[in-house]
Amino acid sequence: MLAWLVMLLLLAAPAPAAADRPDPGSNPVGVVREWDAALNAHDTQAAMALMAVGAAVQADRAPQEPDQVRGWIEQLIRENVQVDLIGSPQVDSTVSARFGAATNVTWHARLSMERFRLSGAPSVDATLGAVVVDSRLALLSLRPDPAWAELLVQPQ
Numbered sequence: 001m002l003a004w005l006v007m008l009l010l011l012a013a014p015a016p017a018a019a020d021r022p023d024p025g026s027n028p029v030g031v032v033r034e035w036d037a038a039l040n041a042h043d044t045q046a047a048m049a050l051m052a053v054g055a056a057v058q059a060d061r062a063p064q065e066p067d068q069v070r071g072w073i074e075q076l077i078r079e080n081v082q083v084d085l086i087g088s089p090q091v092d093s094t095v096s097a098r099f100g101a102a103t104n105v106t107w108h109a110r111l112s113m114e115r116f117r118l119s120g121a122p123s124v125d126a127t128l129g130a131v132v133v134d135s136r137l138a139l140l141s142l143r144p145d146p147a148w149a150e151l152l153v154q155p156q
Contacts, residue, residue, distance in 0.1 A: 028103035028132035029089055035137060036085055036128070042077045044070065052136035058143075076142075079114040083128065083142065086110060099138050105130045111144055124148035 031050060038046035048070055056064045057072045089107040096102065111126035124144045131139040 028105050028130070028135075029091060031132050031135055031137060032089065032105045032107065032128070032130050033085070035130075035140070036083050039073065039076065040082055042080075044073055044077060047073050050137055051140075052133055052138045055136070055138050055140070057140045076113070080112075082112040082123075083126070084110040084112075084123075085128065099131055099133050102131050102133045102138065105132060109142075111142065116144075116148070121148060 035047055035050045038050065048066075051066075051069055055066075055069055057069050086108045089105050092104045094102055094104055107128045107130075109126045109128045110123045112123040116122070116124055125148070126142060126144045129139075129141040129143070130137055
């Protein structure tokens, strides 16, 4: 009878609170995976929620305002972007004057966008680079491989 009562109590116990569960965004690779999932779901709000205050996208476009970062994400979504992360990322911890203590995450990806599809390439190889500071993206770069132009259908 006592064993039955203990079993009922265990079954009735609430599940661990969300705060007790591991947060996939608590590590830099998890943050990048979450951002990728938000982008692929075309969820601007979720993607922006992972960006740090003062974040920049595409390293050659700094400094940027949050509206510019949002605009970049929204443009990708308008082009029906899909980013498939391939393999394992390269992860390096670093300290820099710009970001302080940070983790660089570089990932090979397959990038699909309307502009590529219209040009005859359903997807192209790309590199996703991120600088993660305090579980937020401080810098994000999504670059197609320069050889992608060779995949395009050339007019005869």
